[in-house]
Amino acid sequence: MVIEATAREELDFVVIDRVVHKHNVEPGAVIPILQEIQDTYSYVPPVAIQRVAEHMNIPASEIYGIVTFYAQFRLQPLGKNLVKVCHGTACHLCGAEMVAETLAQVTGAREGETSPDGLFTVERVACLGCCSLAPCIMVNGETHGRLTPEAVGKIMTEIQKAEAPASVG
Ligand code: FES
Numbered sequence: 001m002v003i004e005a006t007a008r009e010e011l012d013f014v015v016i017d018r019v020v021h022k023h024n025v026e027p028g029a030v031i032p033i034l035q036e037i038q039d040t041y042s043y044v045p046p047v048a049i050q051r052v053a054e055h056m057n058i059p060a061s062e063i064y065g066i067v068t069f070y071a072q073f074r075l076q077p078l079g080k081n082l083v084k085v086c087h088g089t090a091c092h093l094c095g096a097e098m099v100a101e102t103l104a105q106v107t108g109a110r111e112g113e114t115s116p117d118g119l120f121t122v123e124r125v126a127c128l129g130c131c132s133l134a135p136c137i138m139v140n141g142e143t144h145g146r147l148t149p150e151a152v153g154k155i156m157t158e159i160q161k162a163e164a165p166a167s168v169g
Pocket of ligand 1: 090092128130131
């Protein structure tokens with residue numbers, strides 16, 4: 001279960017403490033602990049890192065190092081739309097960097113980030129399994145292929161329009 005945004009601001013340390021103690025505060029359990037925290041909040045909040053570090057008696061910087069090393073961890077809440085950018089070999093050769101750059105321009109989120117408006121989280125992934133359509137992205141589980149900058153911009157703009165509050169009058 002993901003805890004709602006309103007509850008994120010003031011983290012319930014009871015939840016974090018329970019996760020840490022479930023893993024017996026063992027140093028080797030840092031990654032499973034972080035995974036469980038991310039499953040709960042959709043990201044690893046900085047205050048949670050501090051709390052885990054205190055419990056485990058290791059520097060918070062060490063845990064930050066782990067969170068930033070592994071692509072699976074996020075330091076920002078998940079946006080409303082999850083965009084996975086394929087960097088497998090075929091997509092790499094066919095313009096994955098162009099796709100990522102266009103996404104950054106249109107959404108304001110680089111890979112590993114959530115856009116300032118909270119609409120998009122962009123993640124870098126390996127092969128999405130549809131190499132003949134390279135370069136590809138997956139948006140909320142739906143694959144889009146043979147992308148050009150224009151096509152990427154159109155997909156994102158349509159989502160932005162759909163998410164925009166209806167204009168009054
Ligand atoms: S390399 Fe991108 S889908 Fe396979």
